[in-house]
Amino acid sequence: MEHCNKLLYGGMLSLSALAGCTEPVTEKPLNIVYIMTDDHTAQMMSCYDKRYMETPNLDRIANDGVRFTNSFVANSLSGPSRACMITGKHSCENKFYDNSTCVFDASQQTFPRLLQKAGYQTALIGKWHLESLPTGFTYWEIVPGQGDYYNPDFITQTNDTIQKHGYITNLITDDALDWMENKRDKEKPFCLLIHHKAIHRNWMADTCNLALYEDKEFALPDNFFDDYNGREAAAAQEMSIVKDMDMIYDLKMLRPDKESRLKSLYESFIGRMDEGQRAAWDAFYGPVIDDFYQKNPQGKDLANWKFQRYMRDYMKTVKSLDDNVGRVLDYLEENGLLDNTLVVYTSDQGFYMGEHGWFDKRFMYEESMRTPLIMRLPKGFDRKGDITEMVQNIDYAPTFLELAGVKVPDDIQGVSLLPLLKGEKPAGWRRSLYYHFYEYPAEHMVKRHYGVRTDRYKLIHFYNDIDAWELYDLEKDPAEMHNVINDPAYSEVLADMQAELKKLQILYNDTDFVK
Template sequence: MKYSGQVLYSLSGVAVLFSALSCSGKKEKSAKPYNIVYIMTDDHTAQMMSCYDTRYINTPNLDRIAADGVRFTNSFVANSLSGPSRACMITGKHSHANGFTDNTTCVFDSSQQTMPKLLRKAGYQTALVGKWHLESLPSGFDYWEILPGQGDYYNPDFIRMNNDTVQRRGYVTNLITDIGINWLENERDETKPFAIFLHHKAVHRDWLPEIKNLSLYEDKIFPLPDNFFDDYNGRLAAAAQEMSIAEDMDIIYDLKMLAVGKESRLKSVYEQIIGRMTPEERKAWDHFYDPIIQDFYSRKLSGKELAEWKFQRYMRDYMKVVKSLDDNVGRILDYLDKKGLLENTLIVYTSDQGFYMGEHGWFDKRFMYEESMRTPLIMRLPKDFDKKGDIPQLVQNIDYAPTFLDLAGVPVPEDMQGIS
């Protein structure tokens, strides 16, 4: 979908950035090519960022990007599923054109044209760290290190370029940032511009927080969305989706209520996940959760009371995972500032889709209401752009590839369906 009325302006003959960055924001073009730092999370919805919504959480580092740059208020994904969304972003094409239409049946054709390949061909160094989730191995990157599949929150495995798999000790959000900063500091060619793609596992289900953040937000009570107890009147197909907090949110896998003699559909998966913890981590985990588990089963909740209890635990866990994410965005910003890279770098923060935080009684993203299609998008622009504030024009994630190419002075291929 291409919105009408676009106005592009030229910096030394290169049309750059979105149409909303009008001529009034133009300065003299930098003598150096612009760097690109692209930070993408999984299932991080705009209402859980305080630069978009102040009801729930404070995200000071994400807010730094918005305050120093631009916030898109009508940003959408072309396909609200993790793998297909990532394929749309990297190719600038809709799912039917890039061939990756579904998480379960497709393998991304890595031989096809992608934005990182075109940047690399134009002289950029490119790196990818974190969640790939396209089944095939990455191509078009000078460096990559990716999580297998969804990856793990604790002591995760990483697949490296020589195709071996190593386990790294630590929390996945910190590790992805560590690897990215190490590449920037020690492995890149400083004579070349760079584009680094930091793809986080966070804030994906089942919302496992960093151990040090376990006790955060426990005293916070969240207001229920107005339509939390939606009866789906006239929308019966919606009621059939397996996204209900009341019915489908697993009491053990999602809400961590593991106890002797208690069963759930996803119990064995949860046990494998927490089995990756070190003994010290597991001790801290059990110390925190044991009293909550005991209290929960003693109350014998049901019906609306159980649904509301689930909602509160879900929101707290989600926020704890966002806290580590926001801290690591701050680490990246501070590193770029310390190294004098901040003013010549486009910094982008977004998510692969939106997410339901209790709206319609749901979690997840598998129904095409606005909460799942609308995604956060904030950018800190290079010093040559004066533009700050909100950008209301409709954009999609198929627009990222042509925008980055345009900024780099690389011709945008005609078969890309997004626009700069």
């Protein structure tokens, strides 16, 4: 079995080698299709949570492959999360800390660069959100910044900015399918990153989906009216559905005689629509606006109304995403690519769907630190069902590299998931995860913090303009409502968690914060 370790096809690991050399070495190198969305939380995927909506095409990936049940990010914010993913390193090492002040150093080592050197065609289509232009890609076409839902601009490799007509989720998928069909060398393996704007705020659905889910009523989360007792940083945020969700920008209640902080930004968004798109938009939202201002709900009635509108608009945006994932899966199947392709779906982080009364992300609390991760595996990988080990978005880069037979550089901080995909139970798998959020002061005013999470406990330190520690027993308190940092019954746990935190800070070279 010594020959199982040899690299084939010019440095790429063959499928037969990965499968244990039970078949002759005749298979082609594996392709990678990596689909990533923005702010898509596991609560809104029916393969994770059946309370709210059906996502049949995402479920196809999970049902035909694996679902990670303990998948997390290292920094719950769009740009930093993407930098962690593409480098396989924490923010302290890739130096992209936040969306406000950072520009990604595109000359640094990334997994697309390494795959490209190994003979892979690499492509990125959609959201980049790292301020610099992409490098390491054979082909790329990206939206500036967050992008626009309707008739968006795209930046091309020739550094031209062009406007395309249509809805962004459809357009990104169109370009991805066109690249696979017409622009790649079909004799070479490829890694395609399809990165969507959806489901980012302000949740503008495609016109064909505007009327969906209007008959649905959603129960408020049990902690929707959280009072944040014992959690100073949680009390200081500005991401409350009740207090901070903008009536016009977020909830589309535009009327000439009404004002809001973000009204002009919303008007610029709908100003991109053509006549037909705007007519469909107004035909749907017009009656909703009239009904809202006529009834003029207040207090808890208003809070519930805002929650219902938020949930529906979010779900409508997910619907288009799910449909377009189906288009990609269908293309791969119809063109005989599924058996030789790893299909990955994830988000750049989780999101709050009313838990703690919030929307957005940023905190190390579960709903935003967790991220969905599902994979449809190539032929020869027998693993199906749930993978329960703790994984993090710094693990994607080494996974893709090892899958392609490319040596994983020693400075990559993530761990390849390939053993898990092959059904192995590696001894000594990580027992804890490190997290660090840096963007403060900024939108939503979430304090800077870092921390450690194990399978049962979570320790967080909020710092900068605050010095507050929080400890949670996730088994007894999964909603993270009770900070037990001062509970004597947890003194030994606290000492253990402090030691684990220090160990990870040294391991990941975030030593400025070692206590």
